[in-house]
Each structure stands twice: as C-alpha cells, then as structure tokens.
Amino acid sequence: MKVESVTKEETKKPERKIKLAIAKPEDYSNKNVILEKEEELICPVCGSKNIIKDYERAEIVCEMCGCVLQQNLFDVGPEWRAFDHEQRVKRSRVGAPMTYTIHDKGLSTVIDWRNKDSYGKDISADKRAQLYRLRKWQRRIRVSDASERNLAFALSELDRIASKLGLPRNVRENAAVLYRGAVEKGLIRGRSIEGVAAAALYAACRRCKVPRTLDEIAEVSRVxxxxxxxxxxxxxxxxxxxxxxxxxxxxxPRFASELKLPGEVESKAISILQKAGEKGLTSGRGPTGVAAAAIYIASVLQGTRRTQREVADVAGVTEVTLRNRYKELTEHLDIDVTL
Structure with missing residues (x-):
C-alpha cells in the first residue's frame, strides 16, 4: 500500500510594511499631517488589512479570517492608571511630547525660574547669582542664530493668535508644520513673519474643519x-x-454655542444646511451668512428665537446679508416661518 505524502504550503510570515510619514513641504495637502511612525500589517492568509490589536490577549489578529499574526505583545504604556488630567500629570514620570509649536520641538531643557532646590528649599545668595548667569546663557544657547530666532518669534506669535481665538492643539500643530514648510522653501523672504504665521493658522483652521474667518484672524493679529x-x-x-x-x-456649533442655543436648534440648522447644499443654495455665497440664516430659521422654528442683530453680530455679517440668505432658504426649501 502506497501512502502519498501531502505537503502543505508553509505559512508565510506576515508581510510588514513600515511607513515613516514625514511632513514634507510638497505633501501639505493632507488634512492631518502624521508626525510619527506607524506600522501597517497585512494578513498572510486572506490579504486583509483589517488587523486588530487585542491587548487583553496580547495578540494581533486578522478581523476577517481570525489568523493570529503576533502573540505575546508587550504593553509599552504606563503601568499606572489615571482617571483625569490632574492624576495623569502627577503620575507621569516623563517630559512633554515632541511638539512643532516650539522652535526646538520641545527637546531642549529649561532652568526653572524659581530659586529653590529639588527639596523645595531656598537657594543661597551665591547660588542665585550663579543660576542667573546660567539662565541667561541657557536662553542664548536655545536660540543660536537668526533663523532660529525668527522661527521662535513666529511660533510664539502663532500661539498667541491661536490662544486669542481659542483654537485646539491639533490646529496649532498643523499651523506650525505649515509655517516650517514655508521657511524650508524660502517663502518668508520679502513678507512679514506675522502675515505668514496668520496665513498658516488660517489654512490650518480650514484643514482641521475648525474654520475662522479672515476678519477674525485679522482682528487679533498685527496684520x-x-x-x-x-x-x-x-x-x-x-x-x-x-x-x-x-x-x-x-x-x-460655534455660532450656536455663542448664542446659547439648545442642541435641538443646532441639529435643525445643520439639517437645513444639508438640504440647502443638495439644492446648490450654498455655492457662491459666504458660508458664515448661510450658516447664520440657518441658525436664525432654526431658532424661530424651535421657539428659542434670537434677534437678527444678535445672530448677525455673532456670525460677523450684516443684517442685510442675513435677511437675504434667510429669504433664499425659506423660499427654495419651502420653510414656513412665522415671525
């Protein structure tokens, strides 16, 4: 009796693709600039990219076929748990992460301005004079040449404008990356640092879908x-x-929050704008005026009316513009509004 041996194909090792996403000046069209290394795994059995990292079982598993790609994973996170920001700050034993909003990316050290040692005791007069000199040299070392000095000034100006406008962290990071790209390509020459910083922040707001108008940015900037x-x-x-x-x-959301309107009004305004977009009523018109008109209509329909002047002031448009957009929306969308 002849027994045939059946050979099975050896399971191939998981194909691993390492992506190193670097913020290059020619690739600034992406909505979110990824500033860290990420790893993409592909299942060797079915070729799926839907990979799940199960930290409870310490495995990397394919969602489609269930193949275990890796096991016995190491958890690189902290061993402690925190339930709020204050606990996280107290229990953390490392410094702040790298950021593009500081000219040296936050990798340098700073000598504390308080004249106390590590135990909280006051430092003697001799040591204070020495620390004063060290702080002075530290500031000079951090900003060594004219290009770094200009970058430090620009990023501080960018952070000042963003703070005035109440912009989140991701917008500031995007704006800083854009400004650095402009510096690398020599686009600053012949233009004011404040102007380029404000323009980079305006572009970052639009990319992150946290829009601010040019008038709002100009109001808090020096240009x-x-x-x-x-x-x-x-x-x-x-x-x-x-x-x-x-x-x-x-x-x-921002206009409704400033007008202190309930969530029902915000949802109704978004619904009105979606219908208006389907009929092409938003193209060729200022987005702030159309948004203001939708909020005004929604506030009347929901019984929480705000005056035209209040809505126009928050949106930064005139009452005439608000009334024109209001008439267009009510006529084309067949909205019956009783004033």
Missing part, C-alpha cells in the same frame, strides 16, 4: 485682512495645499 488673504493664497499655491470650500455646517 490686516488683505495681507493675510494674499499671503494665504501664495503659500497654498507654493506648498500645494488643496482645500475644499468651507462648509457652512462647520460654523454652526
């Missing part, structure tokens, strides 16, 4: 609206930034 708009068009062309027109829906 006028015209220069910011001109600089924004220039750097967006040179850095190949492709941004879709601002959606009026993105303005609704």
């Amino acid at each position: 006028d609206r015209k220069e910011i708009g001109r600089t924004y068009r220039f750097i967006s062309r040179e850095l190949n930034i492709r941004l879709a027109p601002t959606n009026p829906v993105d303005y609704v």
Whole structure:
C-alpha cells in the first residue's frame, strides 16, 4: 500500500510594511499631517488589512479570517492608571511630547525660574547669582542664530493668535508644520513673519474643519485682512495645499454655542444646511451668512428665537446679508416661518 505524502504550503510570515510619514513641504495637502511612525500589517492568509490589536490577549489578529499574526505583545504604556488630567500629570514620570509649536520641538531643557532646590528649599545668595548667569546663557544657547530666532518669534506669535481665538492643539500643530514648510522653501523672504504665521493658522483652521474667518484672524493679529488673504493664497499655491470650500455646517456649533442655543436648534440648522447644499443654495455665497440664516430659521422654528442683530453680530455679517440668505432658504426649501 502506497501512502502519498501531502505537503502543505508553509505559512508565510506576515508581510510588514513600515511607513515613516514625514511632513514634507510638497505633501501639505493632507488634512492631518502624521508626525510619527506607524506600522501597517497585512494578513498572510486572506490579504486583509483589517488587523486588530487585542491587548487583553496580547495578540494581533486578522478581523476577517481570525489568523493570529503576533502573540505575546508587550504593553509599552504606563503601568499606572489615571482617571483625569490632574492624576495623569502627577503620575507621569516623563517630559512633554515632541511638539512643532516650539522652535526646538520641545527637546531642549529649561532652568526653572524659581530659586529653590529639588527639596523645595531656598537657594543661597551665591547660588542665585550663579543660576542667573546660567539662565541667561541657557536662553542664548536655545536660540543660536537668526533663523532660529525668527522661527521662535513666529511660533510664539502663532500661539498667541491661536490662544486669542481659542483654537485646539491639533490646529496649532498643523499651523506650525505649515509655517516650517514655508521657511524650508524660502517663502518668508520679502513678507512679514506675522502675515505668514496668520496665513498658516488660517489654512490650518480650514484643514482641521475648525474654520475662522479672515476678519477674525485679522482682528487679533498685527496684520490686516488683505495681507493675510494674499499671503494665504501664495503659500497654498507654493506648498500645494488643496482645500475644499468651507462648509457652512462647520460654523454652526460655534455660532450656536455663542448664542446659547439648545442642541435641538443646532441639529435643525445643520439639517437645513444639508438640504440647502443638495439644492446648490450654498455655492457662491459666504458660508458664515448661510450658516447664520440657518441658525436664525432654526431658532424661530424651535421657539428659542434670537434677534437678527444678535445672530448677525455673532456670525460677523450684516443684517442685510442675513435677511437675504434667510429669504433664499425659506423660499427654495419651502420653510414656513412665522415671525
């Protein structure tokens, strides 16, 4: 009796692709710039990219076929748990993460301004004089040449404008990356540092869908609206930034919050704007005016009316613009509003 041996194909090792996403000046059209290394795994059995990292079982598993790609994973996170920001800060034993909003990316050290030692005791007079000299030299070392000095000034100006506008951290990081890209390509020459910083922040707001108008940015910056708009068009062309027109829906949460309107009004306004977009009523018109009109209509329909002046002031448009957009929306969407 002859027994045939059946050979099975050896299971191939998981194909691993390592992506190192570096923020290059020619690749600024992406909505979110990834600033860290990420690993992409592909299942060797079915070729799926839907891979799950199960830290409870310490395994990496394919979601489609169940193949275990890796096991006995190491948890690189902290061994402690924190339930709020204060606990996280107290229990953390490492410094702040790398950030592009500081000219040296936050990798340098700073001598504390308080004249106390590690035990909290006051330092003697001789040591204070020595620390004063060390602090002075530390500041000089951190900013060594003119380019670093200009970058430090620009990023501090960018952070100041972002703080005035109440912008989140991801917008500031995106703006800092854009500004660094403009510096690398020599786009700052012949233009004011404040103007390029304000234009980079305006572009970052649009990319992160946290829109601010040119008037809002010009109000808190040291340059006028015209220069910011001109600089924004220039750097967006040179850095190949492709941004879709601002959606009026993105303005609704902020306007509704400033007017202290309930969530029902916000949802109704978004619904009105979505219907208006399907009929092409938002194209060719200022997004703030259309958003203001939708909020005004929604507030009347929900019984929490705000005056036209209140809505117009929050949106930064005139009452005439608000009334024109209001008439267009009510007529084309067949909305019956009783004033």
